[in-house]
Amino acid sequence: MSTTEPDNVALNGPVVGRYRVIPLIEKGATAGMRPAVASKDVQEALALPGTLVADWQDKAIKRLGQLVKQRRGLRVFLDNCTKCGACTDKCHYFLGTRDPKNMPVARQDLIRSVYRRYFTLAGRLFPWLVGARTLNKALLQDWYTYFHQCSQCRRCTVFCPKGIDTSEVTMAGREILASIGLGQQYSQEIITKVKSIGNNLGMKPRALADVLENLEEDILDDTGVPVRLPLDDSRADVLLVTPSADFFAEPHVDGLIGYAKVLHQAGVRWTFSSQASEAANFALFTGQHDHMRDIALRIRNAAVDLAVSRIVIGECGHAWRVAYSYLDALVGPLDFLDPAHSRVEHICEVTHQLLTQGRITLDPQRNAGKVITYHDSCNVARGASMGQRAGGQFRIPRELLAASVPRVVEMSADTTKQKTFCCGGGGGLLTDDMMAVRIKGALPRAQALQSVVDSDEVTHLVAICAICKTQLSSVLPHYGLQHVQVTSLHHLVGDALVL
Amino acid sequence: MLGYLLTAAFVWAVAGSAYRLIVWARTPSTLPMPLTPAPTSRVGVVGRLLLELLTFRALARADRTTWLASLAFHYGLLLILIMHLRFVWSQLPPSLVPFIGLSGWATLMLIIGLSVLLIRRIVIDRLRYISSPSDYLHIILLLTLAASGTAMKRLWPVDLYGVSQFLQGALRFSWQPLPESLVLVVHLSLVLLLLFVFPISKLLHGIGIVFSPTLNQRDAVSAQTRVLSGSSHSKTRE
Structure with a gap:
């Protein structure tokens, strides 16, 4: 089995039709498009x-x-x-x-x-x-x-x-x-890396420490505030586990800076872990429950080793599904956690709580001029929840955005919340050899986005998933939507934060 | 002969369905997979299942035509089955008597619903692609059942008391002769076929919904009481 070159793709073309138009079937249209087989x-x-x-x-x-x-x-x-x-x-x-x-x-x-x-x-x-x-x-x-x-x-x-x-x-x-x-080469190789090194990228602890140090300097230069990005800090109460793309990829890293600013401002003692420097768990995608357990176990072990009382997951869709729905069944009970935080929390829940408690202040005027729309990530929308409220996974991110940006518009209700369309790159497909399929799969999201760009001049598309962010920023240009900036939710929160 | 077969078919349908349910029930359900937002309480889950079972809520979301056709077909079938109870019980409970007057309407609903489902399965290319012969035949089986039943009612009336004696006999292992009627033989043969197919086909899907982990699991995590606060359990060591 071999891989195929992207072909037959509407490159830079206008968005034709709408997602409500059901196409006639075309047998064998993508029969040749498959990812590389694992070595x-x-x-x-x-x-x-x-x-x-x-x-x-x-x-x-x-x-x-x-x-x-x-x-x-x-x-x-x-x-x-x-x-x-x-x-x-x-x-x-x-x-x-x-x-x-x-x-x-x-x-x-x-x-x-x-x-x-x-x-x-x-x-x-x-x-x-x-x-x-x-x-x-x-x-x-x-x-x-x-x-x-x-x-x-x-x-x-x-x-x-x-x-x-x-x-x-x-x-x-x-x-x-x-x-x-x-x-599949892409997913299985990632599983070997995360199991042996601790993250999907295969980034060693030393390299990670350097990255974090550089980011601290950047934040200091930008804001004049010494915001820390601690690694393996045993004094921490909170272990933050985030997708490794957050450490270096655009636009993810601005989200990471956002988390750090929020936690700094609220005075939370927190840390990353080099042992669990990855929230993602690709064994979910490959259906390999034993590997899924091993990968989840790193997080538990890191939390025990660092003796933290809370575990928080960064902006990653499937990681949140695994953490929210599976962690207890896989590596539970997490009885060492603070009884007041007895389950793993999402960074959006934490920020939302800090905002409600008045421990941070957000000024939407700092994001003046931006018109944003929110893309619900599939695993958050349909595989997990947030907060204690029905539909918290839809409301908490939206409430954070409403507090951070002057203008938020919704895409068509057929394409959001529980009915959200996948970005087209989830489930272990975010690999270059699947680019043709990824572009085609983003069609409904691109159409819904085009519609609010036309009606409301949307400038930013916000997501809380590393895969969504990478996928959307690489495929939207193929739909002529390169001017819409794909953004981390915590980037906007971080920019609105009164430090 | 038909009497013995009918008894055997009933036993087969009940035992076969029970076997399927036991297999589903005994297969472990390891990782939770409720489709969220999901109810947080067990009562909520019962409500969700009832809503799906009684209103076909997801189908309403998906496709209005299919939804209306399915509702007409299933509720038509339900009414018809209720009316058939008069052949099984020597006396129909008074609460069910009014349903007998609805018989014509119920059959009409059933036939219209099934016809729409059959037509769309033939006409829409996506449906044609996913359909196997059995998918068409299930609909045709039910349509011919309805047609032969209607024929007995409207064209070639049969001795209803005799039918009732025959059926009660078949269910109580005391077999009685069948009233002479070709259309009745056709109708009962189709019933036999339906009973044979029932436990080994998709026709068990109604009960299957109850076993669907996406629908029958609650969002147990969200149900945990939990107070978020940043400083309740800080470390003492420095």
Whole structure:
């Protein structure tokens, strides 16, 4: 299997149509677009076969049989689809690529057909009648291709009358693929790095310390205030775990500076950890629960070693889902935490609380001239919550923005909050070899954004997810939206903060 | 003959469905995956499930035509099933008697709903792409059931008392002769087929919804009581 060059992409073209327009299907439109397969070294580092095993068909079917016995969600989702079609026009990759295998139900059917063939009575007796298929090489190729054209954003689940979650299916599918030798290079390599070095970038503690020191100097130059970015500070009460992109990437790093300013101003004693210098947990994307646990365990261990009483997660979508929903099940109970902060908190919750308590002051006039709109990140919107309020994951970021910027406008309600569209780069697709698919997948978000740029002259698109920020800043220019600045929420908070 | 088959089919449908439910129930649900925003209480979860089961809320969000057609079909079917209880119980509870008057409307709802679902499955390219033969056949099976039932009511009336005796016999293992009627044989044969298919097909999806972790789990994390405050548990060591 090889990678494909980006082609057939609307480069710099105007935004054609609207996300409400449902395209006709175009069979095989993105059949050739798939990410690089993991190298032998990476596979073997994760105790997986280096190349496709000889008896891959038996192994894959056996593994599927095990997974449906271990994961109720997977089994119920495979059993329960009525092919009603509700999801067929809800996936950004389908809307952007028109490839029918990117319709959520068709994506699930790649595994469902095999499940039916080998594990259900009807499929064993009458395969042709119920769409049951033998697992052959062509279908295996489709597994690899289309399970990697899913960002596991769960938008389809919102519209499914059976509550079927396609991400559980593609996570299982990727797990099976990796177990027979077909891992994805990008995600699996990141998992090896985070497990051996502590972050996705493979940045060593010394390098991280240098980065943080330089940033402290920058902040001092800019503001005249000695804001610290502590690393492994044992006096800290709060451990801040943030996606490693925050340490160096644009526009992420301005968000990082924002966190530091807020915590400095409120007098919170906090630290980063070199052991857990990464919030992301790509094993969520690959469905490998054992690796997900190991990666999550770094955070627990770092918190215990530094003897902190609170853990706070920075602006990262899937990290927040893992921290909010899974951490207790994976590495809990976190009984060493301050009872008043007995679960992991999101940086937005912390800032919001400090603002409500009057421990920080925000002056929106410091962001005068900016017109911003907010992109809900999928894992925050549909996989987690914030605060103690219903819909806190939607309201807390918006309230912070309202306090930081004079003008905030909303994109179409079909594309925000629970119905938010993925940026097009989530779920382990944020790699250059997937650029063509990433650009196509961003279509609905670009259309919704174009609409508020036209109506309200929006200047900034705000996100609280490292993947969203990288993806949107790299693909929006392809839609002629390069003048809209993709921004970290805490960049705007930091700029509005009265130091 | 048909009597024995019907008894066997009932046993098969009940046992097969129970088996499926047991398999679902016994498969471990390890990592929580509620679709948020999710209810924080168990009562809230029951409410969410009832809303999905009774109003098909997600389908309403997704596609109005499918939603209306599904509502018409499912509620039509429910009314018809209630009316069929008169064949199973020797005396229909008084509370259900008014439903008998709705029989014509219920059948109409069912047929219109199913027809819309069938037509869109044929006409819309996305639906055609995802449909297997069984997806069309399920609809056609239900439509022919409705047609044969209507034919008995409107064209070739049958001895309802005899049907009732026959059915009660089949369910109580004391088999009775079937009134002579070709359309009745057709109708009951289709019932047999439906009962056979029911536990091994997607037709169990209603109960499946209750087992769906995205819908049946609460947001337990958010339910934890928690007070955020910055300085309650600071370190003493310096």
